[in-house]
Amino acid sequence: MEELVAIADQARVGIAPPQAFPKGPAEPNLITRFAQRAEVLGYDSLWVQDRMMGHATWLEPLNLLSFMAAATTTIRLGVATLPLPWHNPVRLAKALVTLDQLSGGRLTVGLSLGGTYLNDTMVDAVPERRLPAFNEGLRLMQLLWTEEDFDFNGEFWTLRNATMDPKPAQSAGKGHMPIMLGGGHPDAIRRSVRVADGWVGAASSTVESFKEQVALVKQILDEYGRDPSTFTVAKKQFLALDDNVARATQRMRDWAGHSIMNADLGERVSLCGPSSVIVAGLQQILDAGADLLILNPVDELLEQVEHLALIMGMRQEFEI
Numbered sequence: 617m618e619e620l621v622a623i624a625d626q627a628r629v630g631i632a633p634p635q636a637f638p639k640g641p642a643e644p645n646l647i648t649r650f651a652q653r654a655e656v657l658g659y660d661s662l663w664v665q666d667r668m669m670g671h672a673t674w675l676e677p678l679n680l681l682s683f684m685a686a687a688t689t690t691i692r693l694g695v696a697t698l699p700l701p702w703h704n705p706v707r708l709a710k711a712l713v714t715l716d717q718l719s720g721g722r723l724t725v726g727l728s729l730g731g732t733y734l735n736d737t738m739v740d741a742v743p744e745r746r747l748p749a750f751n752e753g754l755r756l757m758q759l760l761w762t763e764e765d766f767d768f769n770g771e772f773w774t775l776r777n778a779t780m781d782p783k784p785a786q787s788a789g790k791g792h793m794p795i796m797l798g799g800g801h802p803d804a805i806r807r808s809v810r811v812a813d814g815w816v817g818a819a820s821s822t823v824e825s826f827k828e829q830v831a832l833v834k835q836i837l838d839e840y841g842r843d844p845s846t847f848t849v850a851k852k853q854f855l856a857l858d859d860n861v862a863r864a865t866q867r868m869r870d871w872a873g874h875s876i877m878n879a880d881l882g883e884r885v886s887l888c889g890p891s892s893v894i895v896a897g898l899q900q901i902l903d904a905g906a907d908l909l910i911l912n913p914v915d916e917l918l919e920q921v922e923h924l925a926l927i928m929g930m931r932q933e934f935e936i
Contacts, residue, residue, distance in 0.1 A: 727798070754795075
């Protein structure tokens with residue numbers, strides 16, 4: 617009989633902390649307890665996302681990461697993803713490098729073009745100009761993190777004799793903190809391989825579509841002659857762990873209806889049920905080629921972070 621290998625022995629496992637509060641105000645004590653417990657349990661990283669509008673109480677990601685950085689010491693901190701065209705790249709570069717410095721070099725930055733959500737209409741970016749703004753903004757941020765006294769002449773931004781200090785506290789081989797890009801379009805995947813340190817598969821994608829996307833990642837890595845071991849492939853995954861499948865599914869629908877405003881999508885792309893269902897689904901994602909899982913439990917978060925650590929193979933006993 618083939619020996620089963622624990623999920624945590626096959627890939628890094630990150631987890632999403634409390635960020636959306638559908639039923640009321642934010643709970644700082646819950647966030648602190650969750651972040652500290654995830655660190656003790658051995659999770660690789662804490663991951664937040666950027667969402668400006670919605671009926672749920674959504675916390676801004678960089679402030680939330682700063683809050684958790686102050687409560688932890690070793691666990692990595694990530695955002696997946698920040699829609700770069702929503703942001704001024706100079707201000708964003710400064711905010712990110714400040715967070716990297718204050719966290720002791722623990723930040724991973726996920727960037728994207730931004731989706732088609734209602735909140736896209738609340739910013740100044742013109743949709744058809746998002747791509748050139750993204751490309752230019754990313755290049756400018758990378759220069760600010762690595763260069764001194766440089767000039768930049770772009771379509772959107774112009775700088776003279778520009779220097780930004782401090783630089784990031786860490787180096788990912790290119791003199792900057794790790795950058796991962798999101799987006800399921802083939803052009804987005806190609807862009808990730810060309811200019812970034814990794815790619816993040818969306819929580820809104822199915823395992824089947826993720827498998828196809830990873831195949832394309834591998835193909836493009838080969839085209840560019842990049843060592844796959846230097847490029848991270850991540851997958852965000854909604855899940856609800858519960859011995860009762862119907863109850864788990866309803867919990868997911870309730871959460872998705874409030875937090876991402878689409879209960880049907882939440883149910884379609886999530887893993888809901890007992891540990892056997894969760895582990896089997898995550899194993900499919902690993903078999904497709906992921907080397908970083910970003911788990912997104914939807915409720916009962918202190919219990920879920922413990923239970924998930926158990927079934928991932930991080931620890932042998934349950935504790936609250």
